[in-house]
Amino acid sequence: MHVAHLSLADFRSYASVEVPLDPGVTAFVGPNGQGKTNLVEAVGYLATLGSHRVANDAPLVRLGAERAYVRGSIVREGRTTLAELEINPGKANRARINRSPVPRPRDILGLLRTVLFAPEDLALVKGDPGERRRFLDELLTARAPRMLGVRQDYERVLKQRNALLRSAAMARRAGGRGASLSTLDVWDSHLAVAGAELTAARLELTGALQPLVDKAYDEVSSGGGPTVLEYRASIGDEPLPADRRLIHDALMAAIERQRPSEIERGVTLVGPHRDDVLLKLGALPAKGYASHGESWSYALALRLASYELLRADGGEPVLVLDDVFAELDARRRERLAELVAPGEQVLVTAAVAEDVPAVLAGARYAVSAGEVRRTV
């Protein structure tokens, strides 16, 4: 698939901009702070309903405007679909497909799929477990939009359960009569049901990624592996069963074990919101042991593996490389460029033209002061 036209209104620094796009490579070149990343961020937003730079929508709307619009013509197997999003910070976003409103914005998920490489990706290897959970969850949603609902259900149960535990803990500390925990059992069972579904999906995904990450790491760094992904569940060190019902039972048992400390601390201590994926390089964990270059290779391998996985599901995703070449040494830069060059559509941003490897010749746009002008 590819984006044939991108149109923004009141999005980030753009009051209004129209960008026609072709399949193949397109590079946006311009000094920092001129709005290159804003363009690819908008493409990513159409695909994921989220930004890779910020957690909430307010910064996406141009200063002084009330809402932002992102429109993209998406071509897939010769058919063009127009996807439109109205971003209302603090309120519900609205979406239209081919000019007809759809009931929920998430109905547009799946029309466009992207794999985005960004300088922030290094945090997948070096950062907190939350980064790796987000990586898995976003890929889950890209593969099956239904998973967005599963994630939201789980987060809602977690919030309710934490609110209950917190008020109980506060009442205990105040020494007054303990706040009622009579509904805790109910939240336990809802947490286990939603948690088991999310955990099972992440386990399956980790298994599917494993061989692809290993292959991609080898291609990027020519040796140095093998890489091993190990899903680490908060409910215990033993490997999790693959079956959703067994995970549910294991979660219930762990919740029961943790109950005294949960009531003490007023927070939910077990469940997929505290899981992690251990990224191993050889026998050692990459975090803390891998060099800077190796960490970059690992991060690139994770993104390349997502690309392969989405491609195998059908519908080749759009590749977005946001300011990533400047971060890499010459060899990794060339390798990555060779690997992504055959993609159906590759969108690249760079501060200077020399940062774009020669293999990625194609259309060029100069971006400065909110103007996007085609140069090649």
Next chain:
Amino acid sequence: MYEGAVQDLIDELGRLPGVGPKSAQRIAFHLLAADPADVRRLVNALVEVKDKVRFCTVCGNVAEADQCRICLDPRRDPSVICVVEESKDVVAVEKTREFRGRYHVLGGAISPIEGVGPDDLRIRELMTRLADGEVTELILATDPNLEGEATATYLARLCKPMGLKVTRLASGLPVGGDLEYADEVTLGRAFEGRRLLDV
């Protein structure tokens, strides 16, 4: 900003659920232009609703006397109770004309985020009604969202030792709709709750 009374009215209207600043302004100017008799009627209706309407001492539904019309009606089956969150849910179920039992209005759903626990709902009153053994079936008709489901689960567990028949309303596809327009969660639920066709 408008002057004095007009702005006061817009502010008050704007506090109503579902009324934004624009709608509040439109309603305010409609009232300004309306016939004084019409406005008087509206004022009386507002005053009366606060003066006259009470909550049924048995089921918690809105009533004009000690008990509501449904609880006073001898033709209603006293052995079945349908548990709902709000009075407006009673009206919704009544419209079906399918249900001939009585109701119990909880006054909300369990939601720790909003500080609503079982003690804040009319659950103790429900237990009292169930104690004498006249009721044989409890239908849980709380909303099909997380809080409604949690409330239903809580009540089902509470009532289990009583030997009652406890049922939950089915979730599934809207009648007269198209399968392709159903969202995945609803469709998934409908699959879970599928039943044998008797032919």
